[in-house]
Amino acid sequence: MSIELAKMLRLRRYRYYVFFAAVVVLLLYRVSRNSEQWESATASIPYKPLRKSPGRDFGATNKQSQQPLPGKSSTGWADRESDISRHEQEKANKDTSEVKIPSLKPTASEDVPSRFDSSTDTSTTDARKTRVTVYDKEGAAKTTTVPLIDIPDKNVGQGAKGKGVHGKPGVHKSKPEAEPTKHWKKFPEHFPVPANEIIPLPTGKPKPIPAIQYDFDKESPDVREKRLERLAKVKAEMVRGWNGYMTYARGHDELSPVSKKFRDPFCGWAATLVDALDTLWIMGMKEEFEEALLEVEKIDFTTSAYRSEIPVFETTIRYLGGLIAAYDVSGGKAGGHDILLEKALELAEILMGAFDTPNRMPILYYNWKPAVVSLPKRAQGASVAELGSLAMEFTRLAQITKENKYYDAVARITDAFYEWQERGTAIPGIFPEHIDASGCNRTAEAMVAALEAEQEEQRQIELKKSNSDTSNGKSVETGDSRNKSSKDEFHTLERRSQVGTPNDDGTKSVKIVTNGEEIYAPSEKTGAPKSNKNDRSESSPVSRTPSNKSEESKPKDKCIPQGLTPGSFYSNQQYGMGGSQDSTYEYFPKQWLLLGGLEPKYKTLHTKAVAAVKKWLLYRPMVPDDRDILFSAKINTQGNPETDASTQWEVTHLTCFLGGMFGMGGKVFEVPEDVEIGKRLTDGCVWAYESTPSGIMPEGATVVPCAEANNCHWNETLYWQWLDPLHDTHDEEVRKFDAEQKERKAKKLQTTDKPTMKGHPNLGTGTEETASSKGESADTRIHRRVPPPIHSYPDRAEGARDLTSSDRSQVPLQSEEDDSEVPEPVRPLSSKEYAENRIQSDNLPPGFVSANYHSYILRPEAIESVWYMYRITGDSIWQEKGWKMFNAIVRQTRTEVGNSAIDNVLLENPVKTDQMESFWLAETLKYFYLLYSDPDLISLDEWVLNTEAHPFKRPV
Numbered sequence: 001m002s003i004e005l006a007k008m009l010r011l012r013r014y015r016y017y018v019f020f021a022a023v024v025v026l027l028l029y030r031v032s033r034n035s036e037q038w039e040s041a042t043a044s045i046p047y048k049p050l051r052k053s054p055g056r057d058f059g060a061t062n063k064q065s066q067q068p069l070p071g072k073s074s075t076g077w078a079d080r081e082s083d084i085s086r087h088e089q090e091k092a093n094k095d096t097s098e099v100k101i102p103s104l105k106p107t108a109s110e111d112v113p114s115r116f117d118s119s120t121d122t123s124t125t126d127a128r129k130t131r132v133t134v135y136d137k138e139g140a141a142k143t144t145t146v147p148l149i150d151i152p153d154k155n156v157g158q159g160a161k162g163k164g165v166h167g168k169p170g171v172h173k174s175k176p177e178a179e180p181t182k183h184w185k186k187f188p189e190h191f192p193v194p195a196n197e198i199i200p201l202p203t204g205k206p207k208p209i210p211a212i213q214y215d216f217d218k219e220s221p222d223v224r225e226k227r228l229e230r231l232a233k234v235k236a237e238m239v240r241g242w243n244g245y246m247t248y249a250r251g252h253d254e255l256s257p258v259s260k261k262f263r264d265p266f267c268g269w270a271a272t273l274v275d276a277l278d279t280l281w282i283m284g285m286k287e288e289f290e291e292a293l294l295e296v297e298k299i300d301f302t303t304s305a306y307r308s309e310i311p312v313f314e315t316t317i318r319y320l321g322g323l324i325a326a327y328d329v330s331g332g333k334a335g336g337h338d339i340l341l342e343k344a345l346e347l348a349e350i351l352m353g354a355f356d357t358p359n360r361m362p363i364l365y366y367n368w369k370p371a372v373v374s375l376p377k378r379a380q381g382a383s384v385a386e387l388g389s390l391a392m393e394f395t396r397l398a399q400i401t402k403e404n405k406y407y408d409a410v411a412r413i414t415d416a417f418y419e420w421q422e423r424g425t426a427i428p429g430i431f432p433e434h435i436d437a438s439g440c441n442r443t444a445e446a447m448v449a450a451l452e453a454e455q456e457e458q459r460q461i462e463l464k465k466s467n468s469d470t471s472n473g474k475s476v477e478t479g480d481s482r483n484k485s486s487k488d489e490f491h492t493l494e495r496r497s498q499v500g501t502p503n504d505d506g507t508k509s510v511k512i513v514t515n516g517e518e519i520y521a522p523s524e525k526t527g528a529p530k531s532n533k534n535d536r537s538e539s540s541p542v543s544r545t546p547s548n549k550s551e552e553s554k555p556k557d558k559c560i561p562q563g564l565t566p567g568s569f570y571s572n573q574q575y576g577m578g579g580s581q582d583s584t585y586e587y588f589p590k591q592w593l594l595l596g597g598l599e600p601k602y603k604t605l606h607t608k609a610v611a612a613v614k615k616w617l618l619y620r621p622m623v624p625d626d627r628d629i630l631f632s633a634k635i636n637t638q639g640n641p642e643t644d645a646s647t648q649w650e651v652t653h654l655t656c657f658l659g660g661m662f663g664m665g666g667k668v669f670e671v672p673e674d675v676e677i678g679k680r681l682t683d684g685c686v687w688a689y690e691s692t693p694s695g696i697m698p699e700g701a702t703v704v705p706c707a708e709a710n711n712c713h714w715n716e717t718l719y720w721q722w723l724d725p726l727h728d729t730h731d732e733e734v735r736k737f738d739a740e741q742k743e744r745k746a747k748k749l750q751t752t753d754k755p756t757m758k759g760h761p762n763l764g765t766g767t768e769e770t771a772s773s774k775g776e777s778a779d780t781r782i783h784r785r786v787p788p789p790i791h792s793y794p795d796r797a798e799g800a801r802d803l804t805s806s807d808r809s810q811v812p813l814q815s816e817e818d819d820s821e822v823p824e825p826v827r828p829l830s831s832k833e834y835a836e837n838r839i840q841s842d843n844l845p846p847g848f849v850s851a852n853y854h855s856y857i858l859r860p861e862a863i864e865s866v867w868y869m870y871r872i873t874g875d876s877i878w879q880e881k882g883w884k885m886f887n888a889i890v891r892q893t894r895t896e897v898g899n900s901a902i903d904n905v906l907l908e909n910p911v912k913t914d915q916m917e918s919f920w921l922a923e924t925l926k927y928f929y930l931l932y933s934d935p936d937l938i939s940l941d942e943w944v945l946n947t948e949a950h951p952f953k954r955p956v
Contacts, residue, residue, distance in 0.1 A: 184302040184368040186349065189356045190376040199411040200404045201395075206596025206955045212667045212940040214874030223876075230883060231932040235283050237890060237899065238925045241916070242280070242288060244897025245272050251295055257898030258914040266314060267304035270295055275318045275922035277326035277340075278950055282938065283929055289330070296323075297339050301347045302368070309365040312354050313386040317583075317948040318918060320347055320393045324400070325950030329938075332400070332953070341400065348397055352409060358559065359439030360412045361387070378559075379437040381567045387437060388417060388584030389947055391591050396952045399594075414591075417584075418601045420564045421608055426639050429612030432566045432573035433580050440559040575641075576634035577617060578652045583947035585609050586657055589665045593944045596955040606665055610674065613658075616641070618677070619649060621684070621703040623847040624714050629684035630677065631703070632658055649849075651701045653856075656685040657947075659865030663872045664940070675872065682865040686881045689862065691845040695888025696905040697862060700853030720835035722849050727831035734830045741825075843906035857901040858893065858916065860923035860949065867927045871940055882931045889924075923949035 219227070241255075249255040249262030253271040256263055265271075273292055280289040301319075304310075323344040330337050353373060354366040361379035364386045391410040398407035417431070425431055566573050577585065588609060592602035617632045632655045634648040635641060659682030666674030688697035704722045706712035721727045829837065838844065844851060863882055870878035892910060893899040899920055900912035926949050930938055943951040 181303050181305075182369050183300075184350055184353075185370045185373060186353070187370075187374045191356055191358050191360070193360070193405070193408060198404050199408040201398055201407045202595050202598035204596075204598055207598065209593065209597055210667060210670055212664055213871050213935060216874055216935045227879075227932050230879075230886075231929065234886065234925060234928045234932060237894075238279065238283055238921060238929070239285070241898040241921055241925070242276065242285070244895075245276075245916075245921075246288075246291075248897060251298070254918060255898050255916045256914045257895040257900045257916045258912050260897055263915070264306045266307070266318075267310060268306040269299050269301060269304070269319060271318055272916075272918040272921060274299075274322040275918040275948065277322055278329045279921055279926045279929075281326065281329045282926065282951075289326075293337065293339055296343055299343065301343070301350055304368070308369055309367050310351070310354075312351060312362055312364045312366055313389055315347070316351065316390050316393050317946060317950075318922070320344060320351065320397070321946045321948050321950040322922065323347070324393060324396050325946070325952060327400070328396075328953045329951055344397060345401070348394070348406060352405070355409045357439075359416075359437075359561070360409070361416065361437040361439060361564075362390070362409075362413075379439065382435045382437045383433060383580035384431050384435060384584045385580050385582055387413060387435060387564075389587055391587050392594055392944075392946045392952060395591065395594055399955070414601060414605075416564050418605060421605060423563065425566075426573055426637050426641055427575045427612055427616050427635065429608035429610075430575055430585070430616075431564075431581075432568060432575060434567040434574070436565045436567035438559075439561055439563070441562040441565075571638050573637050573639065574634060575616070575637070576648075576650070576655070577613065577632045577658055578634060578650065578654045582654050582657055586661050586947055589661065589668055590944050590946070593668065593954055594952060603669065607669065610662070610665060614677070618681075619705045620709040620712050621649070621651070621847065622706050622712055622714060622719065623687065623703070626713055627683070627687055628680060628712075629687050630680040630709075631655070631684050632681070633705075647705075649702050649705045651684070651688055651698075651703055651848075652853075653685075653697055653699050653859045653861055656682070656697075656861035656865055659683075659685065660868030663865070663868050667872060678865070679869060679873070682862075682869050682878075683881075685862040685865065686885070689885050689888065691847065692905045693843070693845075693908045694856075694892050694902070694905040694910055695884070696856045696892060696902075698851045698854045698905050699856065699859075701851040702849045703847055704849060717832075719847070719849075720832050723835035723838050723844075724831045727834070730829060730831045730834055733828040737825070737827055843904075845906070851906055854904045854906050855901065855913070856889075856893075856905050856910075857913075858889075858899060858920040858924055860919055860927055863924060863927045863931070864949070867931045868940075870931055871935060879931060882928065886928050919948060 241257075244257060244260075245255045248260045249272065251270050251273070252262035252264050253266045253268060254263045255261075255272065273295055277289065277292055277296070280286075280292060323340050327335070327337065327340040327344065330340070350368065351366070354362040354364070357363065357377055357379045359379065361382075363377050363379055364382050367373070391414060394406040394410045398404060416437075420431065421429065568574070575581075585606075588602050588606035592599065592606065595602070597603075613632060616635060618630055619633055620628070620630055623629070631649070631651050634650050636646045636648070638644045659678045659680075661678070662674045662681060663678030666672060666676075666678060685697060688701070689695060692698065704719055724730060842851065863885055866878050866882045866885070869875070870882070890899070892902055892905075893912065895912065898916050901915045901917070902910040903913050904910045938945075938951050942954055944954055945951050
């Protein structure tokens with residue numbers, strides 16, 4: 001029996017071996033099949049070649065270009081042309097209903113396996129290299145081998161994780177093998193604008209517009225020589241910064257000019273390069289411009305290894321604006337640089353997806369990944385600047401391409417601001433910093449929900465009563481207007497003057513007072529709002545909300561429509577011209593110019609905004625030399641600024657654009673007063689530059705406002721009081737201290753005059769003892785800066801431990817309450833002393849109350865307004881002021897390969913923070929260059945610049 005059992009066990013063991021062997025064979029077969037499928041599929045992916053400049057070769061012959069980048073193939077820059085094909089690949093398993101973007105490059109083969117197809121196995125190690133077809137413009141094709149791209153772990157440059165020092169190879173984590181890169185895809189819109197509702201560009205001949213630029217006379221030889229010398233020095237800074245970027249950060253967003261590394265704070269689409277294209281052309285750096293176009297052609301806007309969300313505002317002003325401006329300044333269609341317009345269209349098609357919302361207000365952080373793009377979305381909170389600073393770029397693209405859809409996208413935002421300005425804000429004419437752009441009245445929704453719950457409860461009660469009566473043999477007939485209505489649509493909410501009768505569709509509605517107006521909300525759950533296609537009035541942005549005919553695309557939640565409203569919590573609203581608000585107001589007059597004066601809304605928006613700034617925000621600071629300058633404040637209010645406004649008398653670098661805006665608007669709309677205000681605003685920022693030890697204005701500070709703009713003189717006592725908000729308390733403490741010290745000395749004198757028994761302390765009169773106790777108690781209570789008690793001093797404590805037993809047995813000859821043993825109380829600081837200490841400890845320049853934001857990140861706003869003032873007034877004093885600014889900035893920020901932001905402008909030698917924003921080359925150096933160029937270069941009567949200093953051609 002045991003022998004048969006052993007044979008049986010051996011047979012079972014063999015069956016297990018056979019089973020596992022079969023599994024292994026099957027797995028090996030599957031792996032080999034998948035590897036073959038992957039290679040055959042990728043062998044037909046077309047690729048657009050890189051354009052080569054005549055007579056120039058940017059391949060492996062460039063020594064710097066041979067250095068590998070983190071996260072890229074270690075084969076170096078010589079292989080960047082082949083590496084980029086990885087980003088050019090399209091997914092094979094695209095939805096058949098997918099809407100394709102314009103044919104800017106060949107589409108991918110339908111056989112390419114998709115990252116989203118779970119049935120495709122790409123884990124084999126044989127897929128280390130892929131076969132792709134390289135496509136050229138003549139239609140020839142050849143096969144090449146391209147290594148897979150390793151995506152870096154973090155958006156850091158050479159020397160960081162994954163690389164050695166100064167770009168030398170190091171240990172790094174590779175991207176999972178054979179994992180395809182995700183790419184943006186265009187899907188059918190959920191909330192499309194019907195063709196007959198697209199807002200077209202204004203048509204007609206541009207209106208006559210007053211000249212903006214001063215009519216400059218012919219300059220003398222001496223003046224010309226001086227100007228050209230300065231112009232050359234500005235260009236030298238541009239050349240060094242550009243070469244540093246191309247050497248150490250080529251293809252990346254920003255250069256780190258101290259460490260000679262790179263950063264990718266945006267999407268890794270070469271922000272500095274795209275941002276600086278028009279600067280290169282304007283400064284006559286044509287070879288560098290052509291070289292940059294090779295990098296532009298490599299950018300793949302459909303994917304990013306660094307961010308899953310596109311910052312729509314920054315991407316629009318830097319990338320889209322940069323591409324369009326470079327196209328314009330280089331000659332447009334006649335210039336022959338078609339790649340600039342092609343890339344602008346590619347990017348614009350992606351950004352247009354951000355506008356696919358029920359009210360067509362954009363998603364300002366747009367997730368480009370297909371899984372998210374395919375879902376319906378609704379706009380949320382936004383800042384004024386983010387929402388309102390897209391108009392110029394999309395308008396200019398619409399003018400170039402004759403595609404009205406680009407203008408429609410931003411015209412709806414303008415309509416929303418226009419309607420809100422007409423409806424009124426807490427400070428009429430301007431808008432709170434934070435906005436609710438969702439288009440849904442959440443307050444009304446909550447009230448309607450509560451009403452519906454109450455009605456449902458009442459309905460259930462009536463139903464129970466009806467059932468009870470029926471069971472008792474009674475017949476009860478019930479009815480409800482809600483049940484009689486066969487409509488299942490949302491009753492559009494408008495103001496009483498627009499609706500007439502709130503129950504005109506037979507539904508029950510409830511009146512709700514919200515945002516200062518009466519609206520009528522439906523009292524039952526229905527679908528999405530309808531739009532009035534025939535109403536295209538200027539004052540109603542709701543009328544331009546596209547109709548929604550697809551039931552599947554309607555939002556699942558109920559939305560009671562409304563326009564733009566404040567988005568701050570707890571009803572707190574901030575109004576100002578600084579960060580998160582600035583460029584929207586800048587765009588009102590500039591957009592009017594770009595449209596040739598054919599859209600009157602922009603003039604209305606500008607005129608009302610300027611009036612509000614004059615009334616509420618402008619102030620004159622009190623400064624030591626009584627200089628007649630202006631700044632713009634910030635106001636906090638709960639909605640009634642006449643009674644609850646609190647003002648921050650701020651001096652911020654971002655508000656320095658106001659000088660140029662007032663000056664240009666004053667010329668365009670013929671308001672001479674505004675030109676004068678522009679001069680004083682600009683000179684305020686120049687004063688802030690001249691006041692600091694570094695010669696550079698801080699990012700943010702505060703000063704003392706004058707009670708009267710026309711009667712403002714330096715008052716040092718008042719200045720000290722502003723430095724010390726508790727000046728009354730501090731001065732009162734000093735008075736009390738002096739009085740107590742005087743009383744204490746008098747009591748001490750009385751005590752020494754009376755006889756006492758030596759060696760027997762505390763034997764004086766009881767009155768004396770009580771007085772002493774009271775004096776010490778009062779002293780401790782009033783003076784909060786009393787030194788630590790005696791036992792806390794180490795030397796005295798050590799001395800006490802050294803006493804012998806005989807010493808401890810003796811009675812001290814001096815009293816424990818003798819004043820010689822009590823530390824003298826510390827005299828409190830007076831208001832003046834407190835203020836002087838603050839000035840010294842905070843390094844405050846004269847006139848500054850605070851400078852908590854004391855960095856400088858190479859910002860352009862101050863020199864921007866200086867340039868506008870020079871071009872508008874023709875006064876060479878602005879060139880002199882600008883030259884002092886230029887020298888101070890270069891002296892403090894220059895590095896070997898560029899210029900760096902600094903940490904503290906209040907120091908004579910601040911620390912460089914190793915960051916060079918793209919706007920250093922795009923804006924700051926461009927404005928300095930134009931300040932000393934021939935005035936006909938980028939004339940304000942021919943060009944209008946966006947907020948990133950990108951020039952767009954004005955219509956003629």
